[in-house]
Amino acid sequence: MNMSRTRERLVVIGGDAAGMSAASQARRLKGPDELEIVAFERGHFTSYSACGIPYWVGGDVTDRDQLVARTPEEHRARAIDLRLRTEVVELDLDGQRVRARDVDSGEESWTSYDKLVIATGARPIRPDMPGADAAGVHGVQTLDDGQALLDTLAHTRGRRAVVVGAGYIGVEMAEALIKRGYEVTVVNRGSEPMSTLDPDMGRLVHEAMEGLGITMVNDAEVTKILTGDDGAVRAVVTQDREFPADVVVLGIGVRPETALARDAGLPLGPHGGLLTDRSMRVRGRENIWAGGDCVEVLDLVSGQERHIPLGTHANKHGQVIGTNAGGGYATFPGVVGTAVSKVCDLEIARTGLREKDAHRVGLRFESVTIESTSRAGYYPNASPMTVKMLAEHRTGRVLGVQIVGREGAGKRVDIAAVALTAGMTAEQMTALDLGYAPPFSPVWDPVLVAARKAAAKVHGSL
């Protein structure tokens, strides 16, 4: 059926980071005479930074357009046939075609492909409870979500905000709302905020958030959202309390958006994401790639698949997919699970395994926690920082690092991220030649202090 076409056609489903990076990179490698590229996006925007939404809501970013890395027009100018407001509703793998629906008109049509990229992203978990769809209850996944929340904030007189969830989005939205002058309560299912950290480190985040004037409610399950006579949100109700709210932000997390792929019989992993090989090809499929928030990635430390929706991975996936779909060669070897975030001036970072991750995959470890400072202790603005490190029992291989501190704390996690990737031991890390000068670090960088202590504990000596 492709005989009538004289050039190959690459179809991309999803117009954000992974999809459009793939399209752009494929176009870089192959001109329009060799490769036709058709991209479907059900929303209004392409290539935008969803990670930037909290900063737009908080006022650090003033204009929505700043979050758009590349507009539809820019993509089209590079000979990418971009179809906005068009949702792919079916994959016909045998027929090598996709069925797409115009969101506004409802019109449908089939488009055949030689190569396919699935970059359908993730969808926010919306709690299945009364009031979850009330006016004033917002997710913050898309630019449209962000705009809707800003509209609510502009029109709501009350200043009480409840954030449901205390992961990255939850804490970032708490900051955004504090900055806008709201009284912020964060309602959290877990025992401490930031469940991507061990609870002892999450506790530091908890204390710092309270220091910022944020009310932190842990071990709380939201059971319903109450609305007023006008249909707008009035309160968030948990198993044992009620929190008055003029606006509610849901930051409960996301799941891979893989209904299409599942219906087509493509392989999904334990977290519901597509499974790919190292070249980001969907397993068992020669001409289908997948990347971004809809796939699972290999965790190089645990050896198991994880779902990590994060723009930086999506961009890398897109780059790898576009290179391969464009006839080149590239791979995505996996992740170590690095993440960094902040709440006002509190910086939070982690990489590798938490204690419970290590337990789950059968790794025995030693755990150490140290206090140090971002700069030489005598240098102005040296700020305290806590570093926790897990190192494997006997081998001393570093398994994970968590950092909570102020300025200069967060990006230090990169030291550990590279060391984890290289499979270094705590002892090897101790000798790392890191940048030192008093304005930048104590003479022993805090990460090295943790490594030294971990090595000593592993080897049973000072």
Add this chain to the structure above:
Amino acid sequence: MNMSRTRERLVVIGGDAAGMSAASQARRLKGPDELEIVAFERGHFTSYSACGIPYWVGGDVTDRDQLVARTPEEHRARAIDLRLRTEVVELDLDGQRVRARDVDSGEESWTSYDKLVIATGARPIRPDMPGADAAGVHGVQTLDDGQALLDTLAHTRGRRAVVVGAGYIGVEMAEALIKRGYEVTVVNRGSEPMSTLDPDMGRLVHEAMEGLGITMVNDAEVTKILTGDDGAVRAVVTQDREFPADVVVLGIGVRPETALARDAGLPLGPHGGLLTDRSMRVRGRENIWAGGDCVEVLDLVSGQERHIPLGTHANKHGQVIGTNAGGGYATFPGVVGTAVSKVCDLEIARTGLREKDAHRVGLRFESVTIESTSRAGYYPNASPMTVKMLAEHRTGRVLGVQIVGREGAGKRVDIAAVALTAGMTAEQMTALDLGYAPPFSPVWDPVLVAARKAAAKVHGSL
């Protein structure tokens, strides 16, 4: 001859970072009943941060005592027999003893050792020219030097300062003097400041320094220093110009202080530093260790010895020596040549080989330079940063990284430092899972952008 003593004696020559770290660590492992520790220091201070002197002179650090990590009294309280103002003037290796002279009284005596640590540091290069010893001409190696400079600054009416040398000390002292309101001229022998960078990156430092109001004079050889009738410095003279000066700071660099070791026949390397094995034992000597600014270190990238006087190495050496001298086991595998510095808000960092280093050791390479920002482009205070990367021809192994930028630029060099240590290729670096969030990094960290471009150049593709 040691038969009369019932416990071993460790003698340490030099009371700063390496020596006293070694003494402290040895003491941690062995109590006074097992190990006697005698340490000789010719100055007044122990365990101080020479790297902090520019910030003390500049006023960021207000009190000299803040630069002292551990005082003589603290060392003595831990049963270290510390002898200040006592200079070791001879090593008798056959007799296992050292001859020490009381600096003030001139009295001399022999002390025998079972184990010896040589941590004699480095001495500043004082140019052999007329006027180099004039009043108002200062080095900044020791706390005494720093105090003398501060005294001059307090008593000098003129506001014209000339800094000779544009390496780390030179640029840091330029900042210090600018902060104190001086008109600063930096006179530099090289074609650009910061000869630890390639000249194209040094050029960026040059421009930024001029933007800060510092007069930068390159390709200038100082031939003499003129003094006035009062004997105080009046001007710095180069081959073709004269620079009026009320105060002069010499930041020309240092050489290993190894006269004692040389006279005793211990092995020195091409840069005049002691040669050690991986456990920091002086080569060929069972019971003598050396560390800090008086030794040469193995550069893991070039495979050759280098002399890198830097507190962070000295501390690590001391830790390793103290562990081994205390009966434990530790090694110092080598360095990759990481350094970071700043001039006001300009951050400068480097690791690995420069172009000329690579040429010298016979490595062919590709070189790329990219511009990026410290945070997502749309986030407030995203500041520009230039990253240069060298990657080996064909293998793609990363050989060196240089970074010049503003806030957030300097410590990013650690990513490359760890990657260099692990022997990663540019392509491997491209996939690194670094911390990403808009306040911390663009979605592709600047170091990864450089890696991606380097990998593409090595492999001859996009």
